[in-house]
Amino acid sequence: MHKLSRPAPPASWHDCLKALREAEPVKKGRSESKRWGVFRNEHRSTYDETVDALAACQHGLCAYCEIKVSRINRQIEHIQPKKNSTPENDFTFTFSNFAMCCNGGTVSYCKDDGAFSNDPDKKTNISCGAKKGDKEPCLNPYTLPEYSLFRAQADTTNELLSFSVDEDACAKATIPAELAKGTITNLNLNCPRLSRARYGVWVTINKEIDEISEDPDLSEDEKDEEFKSLIKKHLSPDIQFYTTALLCICYQLPDLAPQN
Numbered sequence: 001m002h003k004l005s006r007p008a009p010p011a012s013w014h015d016c017l018k019a020l021r022e023a024e025p026v027k028k029g030r031s032e033s034k035r036w037g038v039f040r041n042e043h044r045s046t047y048d049e050t051v052d053a054l055a056a057c058q059h060g061l062c063a064y065c066e067i068k069v070s071r072i073n074r075q076i077e078h079i080q081p082k083k084n085s086t087p088e089n090d091f092t093f094t095f096s097n098f099a100m101c102c103n104g105g106t107v108s109y110c111k112d113d114g115a116f117s118n119d120p121d122k123k124t125n126i127s128c129g130a131k132k133g134d135k136e137p138c139l140n141p142y143t144l145p146e147y148s149l150f151r152a153q154a155d156t157t158n159e160l161l162s163f164s165v166d167e168d169a170c171a172k173a174t175i176p177a178e179l180a181k182g183t184i185t186n187l188n189l190n191c192p193r194l195s196r197a198r199y200g201v202w203v204t205i206n207k208e209i210d211e212i213s214e215d216p217d218l219s220e221d222e223k224d225e226e227f228k229s230l231i232k233k234h235l236s237p238d239i240q241f242y243t244t245a246l247l248c249i250c251y252q253l254p255d256l257a258p259q260n
C-alpha cells in the first residue's frame with residue numbers, strides 16, 4: 001500500500017451525483033449497498049468512467065495489495081465504509097472516498113498475475129475490499145507519506161514476504177501505528193497468495209542487485225549507474241507490488257533509494 005494521487009472525477013460525475021442524491025438520499029431503512037447498486041446498475045456509463053479515472057490515476061494497481069488489476073478484476077472501494085454514511089456525510093457517493101481495488105482473490109476466472117488463488121483453502125487468501133467489508137476504516141492511501149509505513153520480512157524457508165508496521169515511520173507521519181496494524185489485518189495483506197507473490201519480487205530485485213555488486217568488470221561509478229537504472233525500472237509507478245520494491249531498494253541501496 002502506497003500513497004495515491006487524487007484523480008479528477010469524470011465529466012458526467014456531478015450530474016449523476018445530483019440525480020443519485022435526489023432519488024436516493026441517505027435514509028433509515030435504506031441499505032447503503034442498495035443505494036450503491038442503483039449507481040452501478042442504473043448509471044453504468046458513469047460508473048465505468050469513474051473506475052477508469054481511478055484506474056488511470058493508480059496506474060492500474062490495486063490501492064491496497066498493489067497487484068495489477070484487469071478490467072474484469074476491479075471494483076470501486078470505499079475507504080470509509082458505506083455503512084458509516086449519514087445525511088451529513090454521504091460516504092457512499094463521495095468521490096474522494098473512492099479508490100480502485102482488486103476483487104481480493106475471489107473471482108475464479110481471474111487467474112492472471114496472482115489475482116486468484118487455487119489453494120485448497122481459498123478463504124485464507126481473500127484480501128483487500130473483499131476481506132475488509134464493512135470493518136472500520138483502514139489507512140487512507142491518499143493521505144499516506146511517500147515513505148512506507150510497513151517493514152518487510154522475508155521467510156526464505158517458506159518463500160513468503162510479510163509486512164509488519166514500522167512504528168518509527170508511523171510516528172514520523174503522525175499516523176497511529178495501531179491503524180497501520182489494523183490495515184494489514186483487516187485487508188489480509190499477509191495472506192499466502194500475496195506474500196508468495198511479493199517474495200518473488202523481493203528475490204528478483206535482490207538477485208539483480210547482487211549481480212551488479214559482484215560484477216568484476218564494473219567500476220564503482222558504473223555500478224551506481226546500473227543501480228540507478230535498476231531503481232528506475234523497479235519503482236516505475238505501474239509496477240506490481242511497488243511497496244515491496246521500495247522496501248527492498250531502501251534496505252539494499254540506502255544511499256541511492258528515494259529520500260525517506
Ligand SMILES: [Zn+2]
Nearest residue numbers: 062065102128
Ligand atoms: Zn488488492
